[in-house]
Amino acid sequence: MANQDTARLQQLDRDHYLHPFTDFKSLGEEGSRVVTRAEGVYIYDSEGNRILDGMAGLWCVNIGYGRKELVEAATSQLEQLPYYNSFFKTTHPPAVALAEKLCQLAPAHMNRVFFTGSGSEANDTVLRMVRRYWTIKGKPEKQWVIGRKNGYHGSTVAGMSLGGMAPMHEQGGPCVPGITHIRQPYWFGEGRDMSQDTFGRECAAALEERILELGEENVAAFIAEPVQGAGGAIMPPESYWPAVKEVLAKYDILLVVDEVICGFGRLGEWFGSQHYDLEPDLMPIAKGLSSGYLPIGGVLVGDRVADTLINEGGEFFHGFTYSGHPACAAVALRNLELLEAEGIVDRVRDDLGPYLAKRWASLADHPLVGEARSLGLMGALELVADQQTGERFDESLAAGNLCRDLCFDNGLVMRSVGDTMLISPALVITREEIDELIGLTRQALDETARRLI
Numbered sequence: 001m002a003n004q005d006t007a008r009l010q011q012l013d014r015d016h017y018l019h020p021f022t023d024f025k026s027l028g029e030e031g032s033r034v035v036t037r038a039e040g041v042y043i044y045d046s047e048g049n050r051i052l053d054g055m056a057g058l059w060c061v062n063i064g065y066g067r068k069e070l071v072e073a074a075t076s077q078l079e080q081l082p083y084y085n086s087f088f089k090t091t092h093p094p095a096v097a098l099a100e101k102l103c104q105l106a107p108a109h110m111n112r113v114f115f116t117g118s119g120s121e122a123n124d125t126v127l128r129m130v131r132r133y134w135t136i137k138g139k140p141e142k143q144w145v146i147g148r149k150n151g152y153h154g155s156t157v158a159g160m161s162l163g164g165m166a167p168m169h170e171q172g173g174p175c176v177p178g179i180t181h182i183r184q185p186y187w188f189g190e191g192r193d194m195s196q197d198t199f200g201r202e203c204a205a206a207l208e209e210r211i212l213e214l215g216e217e218n219v220a221a222f223i224a225e226p227v228q229g230a231g232g233a234i235m236p237p238e239s240y241w242p243a244v245k246e247v248l249a250k251y252d253i254l255l256v257v258d259e260v261i262c263g264f265g266r267l268g269e270w271f272g273s274q275h276y277d278l279e280p281d282l283m284p285i286a287k288g289l290s291s292g293y294l295p296i297g298g299v300l301v302g303d304r305v306a307d308t309l310i311n312e313g314g315e316f317f318h319g320f321t322y323s324g325h326p327a328c329a330a331v332a333l334r335n336l337e338l339l340e341a342e343g344i345v346d347r348v349r350d351d352l353g354p355y356l357a358k359r360w361a362s363l364a365d366h367p368l369v370g371e372a373r374s375l376g377l378m379g380a381l382e383l384v385a386d387q388q389t390g391e392r393f394d395e396s397l398a399a400g401n402l403c404r405d406l407c408f409d410n411g412l413v414m415r416s417v418g419d420t421m422l423i424s425p426a427l428v429i430t431r432e433e434i435d436e437l438i439g440l441t442r443q444a445l446d447e448t449a450r451r452l453i
């Protein structure tokens with residue numbers, strides 16, 4: 001694509017397109033990078049640059065770009081039946097087949113799924129289902145949902161309220177009432193004055209404290225990501241989830257595990273819940289479900305909640321025009337079949353995850369890196385001004401954004417959350433491509449250091 005086409009697209013983009021999660025004004029000044037095509041783990045921009053996509057789009061293109069099988073699944077479904085709903089006692093083959101497949105892959109006690117168009121809608125569904133469940137059970141006062149600070153559960157009003165992103169809460173008035181947040185298990189950011197083990201237990205104890213403050217009889221559910229994604233690829237200390245499970249076992253509260261990022265192989269199991277041995281009552285899913293080729297999400301529902309909704313609940317007044325959309329369902333099903341047939345999830349667990357862990361950890365010797373952590377194919381680097389003390393750069397330097405921009409210019413997509421650099425590449429990345437990713441990251445760190453120190 002010629003230069004003038006890029007400039008024209010950038011101008012039209014400025015003039016008409018309000019982008020998600022974007023400072024509209026700064027976009028006007030700088031102009032957007034125009035991405036035009038993609039293959040494997042690489043994206044290409046309108047100027048012909050090849051860029052290694054270390055984020056798999058937005059943590060979603062698990063199977064990699066350019067899979068013709070998914071195009072074929074979409075095309076043939078669009079020809080056969082482009083749309084029909086599943087309201088009012090109708091259904092269609094792709095949604096049924098996808099539901100069956102998901103329930104095969106999910107933990108054994110999860111045998112039902114409700115489809116949505118996105119992860120945010122999945123979490124709206126979670127909130128409605130949790131409240132509906134307790135109302136049917138004759139305990140309508142069980143309304144409170146406990147989430148975590150810096151957790152992310154989407155951008156709709158319910159998703160934003162369940163999440164604990166302060167900047168989102170500060171925009172636009174009150175959140176949904178009846179939602180409260182406890183501290184996050186972010187050892188590097190908040191717990192380095194104690195051992196990981198102790199810190200993990202303290203964070204779990206905060207859950208019990210909040211349950212007791214609110215009164216167990218008023219608490220409906222606890223919601224958390226297995227590993228916080230958007231919050232900064234925060235892998236909790238080993239002690240955290242076992243201690244949370246102990247707390248939950250004492251109280252009659254539902255567990256919601258948000259698998260929107262961790263699901264579909266990211267951590268080396270089909271679901272993050274399997275990695276941490278969790279038994280969720282509800283699991284919101286999206287992203288890797290269709291590898292982002294078409295939009296689809298859902299909520300996997302455990303037997304306890306499903307049996308109640310089905311046998312005792314009557315009509316549940318909830319659903320979306322695109323719940324179980326035939327083409328999206330067909331693509332998602334093909335995506336899951338390919339992930340399974342090609343052993344991609346096992347490869348993350350047995351080969352690529354351990355390989356990335358070794359290579360990623362090698363970056364910890366860089367003077368800018370305070371911590372290099374990874375699990376499966378998700379990783380984070382903590383940028384610091386002083387490696388010994390872990391002191392951060394002054395916020396005004398925006399070190400993370402600088403490093404992110406340098407990465408992009410140098411042929412690698414990384415994401416920054418404050419001064420935490422994140423990667424989450426497609427699960428089909430090869431060892432050689434991981435080596436390339438590590439090399440590009442080191443170059444960007446060197447260049448960032450040159451500018452800051």
Ligand code: PLP
Binds near residue numbers: 152155225258297
């Ligand atoms: N839940 C988690 C854990 C997420 O990371 C996201 C998106 O990043 C969502 C929910 C929201 O999904 P969506 O953007 O599809 O609405």
